[in-house]
Amino acid sequence: MARQAQTATAVLGVLSIEDLTGYEVRQAITSVLGHFWHESFGQIYPTLAELVRDGLVSAGPGDRARSTRYRITASGRARLRKLLAEPPESQAPRNGLLLRIFFGRSLDDEALADLLDDVESQAGSKLATYSEIRDGIGDDPSFPVHGRYWEATLRAGELAAEAQLRWVAETRAALLTPATLPPL
Amino acid sequence: MARQAQTATAVLGVLSIEDLTGYEVRQAITSVLGHFWHESFGQIYPTLAELVRDGLVSAGPGDRARSTRYRITASGRARLRKLLAEPPESQAPRNGLLLRIFFGRSLDDEALADLLDDVESQAGSKLATYSEIRDGIGDDPSFPVHGRYWEATLRAGELAAEAQLRWVAETRAALLTPATLPPL
DNA sequence: GGGCACATGTAAGCTGTTACATGATTAA
DNA sequence: TTAATCATGTAACAGCTTACATGTGCCC
Numbered sequence: 001m002a003r004q005a006q007t008a009t010a011v012l013g014v015l016s017i018e019d020l021t022g023y024e025v026r027q028a029i030t031s032v033l034g035h036f037w038h039e040s041f042g043q044i045y046p047t048l049a050e051l052v053r054d055g056l057v058s059a060g061p062g063d064r065a066r067s068t069r070y071r072i073t074a075s076g077r078a079r080l081r082k083l084l085a086e087p088p089e090s091q092a093p094r095n096g097l098l099l100r101i102f103f104g105r106s107l108d109d110e111a112l113a114d115l116l117d118d119v120e121s122q123a124g125s126k127l128a129t130y131s132e133i134r135d136g137i138g139d140d141p142s143f144p145v146h147g148r149y150w151e152a153t154l155r156a157g158e159l160a161a162e163a164q165l166r167w168v169a170e171t172r173a174a175l176l177t178p179a180t181l182p183p184l
Numbered sequence: 185m186a187r188q189a190q191t192a193t194a195v196l197g198v199l200s201i202e203d204l205t206g207y208e209v210r211q212a213i214t215s216v217l218g219h220f221w222h223e224s225f226g227q228i229y230p231t232l233a234e235l236v237r238d239g240l241v242s243a244g245p246g247d248r249a250r251s252t253r254y255r256i257t258a259s260g261r262a263r264l265r266k267l268l269a270e271p272p273e274s275q276a277p278r279n280g281l282l283l284r285i286f287f288g289r290s291l292d293d294e295a296l297a298d299l300l301d302d303v304e305s306q307a308g309s310k311l312a313t314y315s316e317i318r319d320g321i322g323d324d325p326s327f328p329v330h331g332r333y334w335e336a337t338l339r340a341g342e343l344a345a346e347a348q349l350r351w352v353a354e355t356r357a358a359l360l361t362p363a364t365l366p367p368l
Numbered sequence: 369g370g371g372c373a374c375a376t377g378t379a380a381g382c383t384g385t386t387a388c389a390t391g392a393t394t395a396a
Numbered sequence: 397t398t399a400a401t402c403a404t405g406t407a408a409c410a411g412c413t414t415a416c417a418t419g420t421g422c423c424c
Binding site: 006009010013016032033035036037038077080081084085087088089090091092093094095096097098099100101102103104105106107111115118145146148149150151152153155156159160162163164166167170171174175 | 190193194197200216217219220221222261264265268269271272273274275276277278279280281282283284285286287288289290291295299302329330332333334335336337339340343344346347348350351354355358359
């Protein structure tokens with residue numbers, strides 16, 4: 001996938017739902033796609049400029065002075081469909097948690113326990129967040145169109161978080177349970 | 185965590201098990217940490233040079249002409265312990281699969297089905313790979329020391345892959361099951 | 369002698385973040 | 397009036413990949 005194509009996909013995606021300013025594009029990506037996607041302003045503004053240059057998005061005046069509202073064009077929708085049909089780029093794995101676990105012998109039990117506690121609490125708050133999003137999902141204007149897809153992405157997050165919780169429990173038992181049983 | 189600290193952690197980590205050439209460092213990272221970590225030569229050689237400069241690793245002659253064997257020093261081991269104790273950097277999420285699912289309305293059913301098929305087969309082959317690694321794990325010289333930690337990282341991969349398989353099944357049912365039942 | 373695995377390193381370039389700079393609008 | 401939020405943009409830099417350049421040693 002070409003340069004910035006992934007960012008372009010996300011930007012075109014949110015603009016396919018609603019006309020937005022650059023600022024709102026970021027808010028939409030953060031609040032709606034936030035549990036599996038991220039973009040910074042430093043990516044969004046240049047990408048929007050590029051999309052306008054390529055005729056995939058048109059720029060109109062916004063509600064306030066100096067603000068610009070972006071609207072996806074017909075060719076923008078076509079490009080979005082094309083981008084979505086390409087196989088997802090899987091990013092090279094870099095899991096700092098598992099790196100620490102693997103070399104866990106160089107870590108004392110306390111540090112290892114802290115690590116597992118953190119994972120557990122993070123997975124727990126993720127589950128809470130997903131549950132909140134799920135409760136509010138029906139109020140979103142895009143619900144009738146995207147609701148089922150949105151729920152599928154939430155479900156992926158839930159299953160991943162639950163798997164993490166199970167892993168923490170297993171790993172605590174395997175690596176941290178003190179040998180309390182006296183030998184025969 | 186400072187510049188290149190994550191790469192340095194991985195490199196110091198594999199050198200804490202065994203003395204290696206740069207080439208072997210990469211092989212070790214690929215084969216042993218490969219299911220959750222990745223480094224390219226472009227990162228490894230400059231990092232090794234930096235580690236030598238900082239006295240964390242010493243460079244000795246290798247088995248062949250022009251090859252260099254690196255050995256971790258006492259301060260290198262101390263640094264590794266320190267690096268491992270720092271909280272893992274969680275990379276910003278960028279899940280191309282979920283991005284495509286979220287905007288799945290812009291995708292026809294066939295493309296969606298292909299996407300889910302790919303995830304399923306990838307998760308399946310991951311499980312097969314983990315199972316193979318698990319079978320060979322006892323033969324590795326580092327097994328007595330790292331075996332339990334290694335197994336914990338494998339288990340994380342297995343649970344994640346199983347969660348993905350469950351998600352695919354659920355998502356197929358939710359998004360792709362044709363409405364075959366006639367209405368009352 | 370040809371091909372492959374071993375071995376080292378650099379340079380160019382892409383992606384993305386962070387910090388900075390600027391200013392308008394609104395609510396307390 | 398002052399703080400927060402809305403809004404746009406750029407510059408510097410960090411991190412990483414890829415391609416390139418170079419050569420050794422072994423096996424067929």
